[in-house]
Amino acid sequence: xxxxxxxxGIYNESLNEIREKGIFKQERFIHSSQAADIEVEFPTGSxxxxxxxxxxxxxxxxxxxxxxIKAAHEGLDTRGYGMSSVRFICGTQDIHRELEKKxxxxxxxxxxxxxxxxxxxxxxxxxxxxxxxxVMISDRLVHASIIDGIRLAPAEHDTFKHSDMAHLExxxxxxADKRHKVVITDGVFSMDGDTAKLDEMVALCEKYDAxxxxxxxxxxxxxxxxxxGTHEKCGVMGKIDIITTTxxxxxxxxxxxxxxxxxxxxxxxxxxxxxxxxSNTIAPVVVSGVNTVLDILSKSTERxxxxxxxxxxxxxxxxxxxxVLKEGDTPIVPVMLFNAKLSQDFSKDLYNEGIxxxxxxxxxxxxxxxxxxxxxxxxxEMHHLEKALxxxxxxxxxxxxxxxxxxxxxxxxxx
Amino acid sequence: MExxxxxxxxxxxxxxxxxxxxxxxxxxxxxxxxxxDSFSMVxxxxxxxxxxxxxxxxxxxxxxxxxxVTKICTLVNEFLN
Numbered sequence: 001x002x003x004x005x006x007x008x009g010i011y012n013e014s015l016n017e018i019r020e021k022g023i024f025k026q027e028r029f030i031h032s033s034q035a036a037d038i039e040v041e042f043p044t045g046s047x048x049x050x051x052x053x054x055x056x057x058x059x060x061x062x063x064x065x066x067x068x069i070k071a072a073h074e075g076l077d078t079r080g081y082g083m084s085s086v087r088f089i090c091g092t093q094d095i096h097r098e099l100e101k102k103x104x105x106x107x108x109x110x111x112x113x114x115x116x117x118x119x120x121x122x123x124x125x126x127x128x129x130x131x132x133x134x135v136m137i138s139d140r141l142v143h144a145s146i147i148d149g150i151r152l153a154p155a156e157h158d159t160f161k162h163s164d165m166a167h168l169e170x171x172x173x174x175x176a177d178k179r180h181k182v183v184i185t186d187g188v189f190s191m192d193g194d195t196a197k198l199d200e201m202v203a204l205c206e207k208y209d210a211x212x213x214x215x216x217x218x219x220x221x222x223x224x225x226x227x228x229g230t231h232e233k234c235g236v237m238g239k240i241d242i243i244t245t246t247x248x249x250x251x252x253x254x255x256x257x258x259x260x261x262x263x264x265x266x267x268x269x270x271x272x273x274x275x276x277x278x279s280n281t282i283a284p285v286v287v288s289g290v291n292t293v294l295d296i297l298s299k300s301t302e303r304x305x306x307x308x309x310x311x312x313x314x315x316x317x318x319x320x321x322x323x324v325l326k327e328g329d330t331p332i333v334p335v336m337l338f339n340a341k342l343s344q345d346f347s348k349d350l351y352n353e354g355i356x357x358x359x360x361x362x363x364x365x366x367x368x369x370x371x372x373x374x375x376x377x378x379x380x381e382m383h384h385l386e387k388a389l390x391x392x393x394x395x396x397x398x399x400x401x402x403x404x405x406x407x408x409x410x411x412x413x414x415x
Numbered sequence: 416m417e418x419x420x421x422x423x424x425x426x427x428x429x430x431x432x433x434x435x436x437x438x439x440x441x442x443x444x445x446x447x448x449x450x451x452d453s454f455s456m457v458x459x460x461x462x463x464x465x466x467x468x469x470x471x472x473x474x475x476x477x478x479x480x481x482x483x484v485t486k487i488c489t490l491v492n493e494f495l496n
Contacts, residue, residue, distance in 0.1 A: 138454075140433075140452070140455070147454075150454070156457060157454050157457060158454070158455070158457045158458050159452070159454055159455045159458075161433060162433065171458070174458065174461065362449075363449075366433075366449070367449055
């Protein structure tokens with residue numbers, strides 16, 4: 001037997017190290033569809049508990065929307081379950097190209113290419129368009145999938161301090177000798193919930209002849225007046241060279257992603273991006289669902305407007321209660337606790353109060369910046385948010401952190 | 416050596432520290448301590464090369480060699496001599 005006791009022992013040792021560090025991830029089984037109210041089995045084997053979900057990426061509440069489900073059924077009935085092929089062999093249906101055109105129109109770009117996920121889009125795009133003569137200059141808080149994509153690319157890589165435009169400018173000057181410079185940022189940062197200064201970044205990119213890449217996974221569908229994304233909010237529609245985004249969050253929540261932007265760059269991805277060339281096409285059922293999601297969002301801004309109102313209520317409630325929040329105006333609202341153990345204990349107590357929200361700590365966020373990341377949805381009704389707020393205040397009182405500053409919380413619990 | 420340490424320390428503080436409360440000494444672990452990620456070493460390497468008119472080969476610019484201000488200065492001195 002090749003998988004010897006020695007090999008098994010080494011892996012068990014590694015897993016034990018993860019457990020000892022307190023960063024072992026345990027899944028919680030949800031026995032319902034994704035929504036504000038869910039039924040959860042946790043710990044495994046325990047009775048189902050009804051809780052309010054405060055940590056899904058289901059920003060627009062479309063994951064279980066009846067029109068999306070109906071469209072998915074139609075896709076299944078008319079285009080089948082799977083394609084058993086990559087796109088360029090025999091995996092492209094009419095609805096795939098239809099979705100690419102719809103995304104292009106929605107984001108205000110020149111062309112779009114679908115990927116199995118945004119992780120794949122980010123993993124493939126830089127390698128497809130850059131060479132060793134180029135440089136990628138990224139914000140230090142970009143998503144892990146972008147970092148993986150950067151690692152796979154032959155170009156040089158440098159970083160700038162989070163959202164620090166003066167530092168970015170220094171870096172653009174430092175790398176002035178490179179053939180292509182690509183500035184890389186998230187539109188909305190997933191852990192902090194703040195928004196990139198895309199208007200200033202576009203101006204800098206124009207000044208220094210650089211391209212701009214934006215990951216809009218936590219923005220597409222709800223940021224900006226008509227939900228087109230951070231570029232709409234910042235008034236720079238049509239000026240972003242490369243946008244990547246996901247269909248796995250606000251846009252239906254199933255799976256899939258894309259690269260959307262300048263047509264030559266999209267075509268380079270179609271010819272060279274490895275996750276596109278060597279993995280299966282998106283299933284017809286998902287494509288049909290996303291097509292309908294974009295129809296819904298193009299007709300009305302009702303859902304993103306509701307999300308905005310819910311977010312205002314939630315931020316105001318937490319602030320007035322005396323929690324330390326990361327500043328911003330997006331539906332990602334991080335409640336700062338700074339200490340890793342406190343974030344875990346807080347999350348557990350919230351769960352006992354019927355609120356599902358997860359604690360994040362190093363290495364997912366920087367050392368000493370542990371938090372509960374709450375995410376608001378248009379699927380939340382006022383009673384959900386009121387109950388959640390009540391629970392947060394109750395648990396906050398238990399740990400005596402309400403009205404305390406960052407320094408005071410750190411003095412009580414450590415970093 | 417002390418003067419060089421101060422110059423490098425000042426650069427690292429300005430370039431990498433995000434948190435105003437954070438303190439840094441000559442021997443604070445930079446990369447293994449999560450202050451400098453291995454990607455961001457590029458600008459540090461460029462700074463050292465420009466400042467001291469040296470060329471540090473990529474195989475010498477390792478995360479271990481860049482892990483503290485003291486270690487960085489030791490590396491720079493190798494190429495100065």
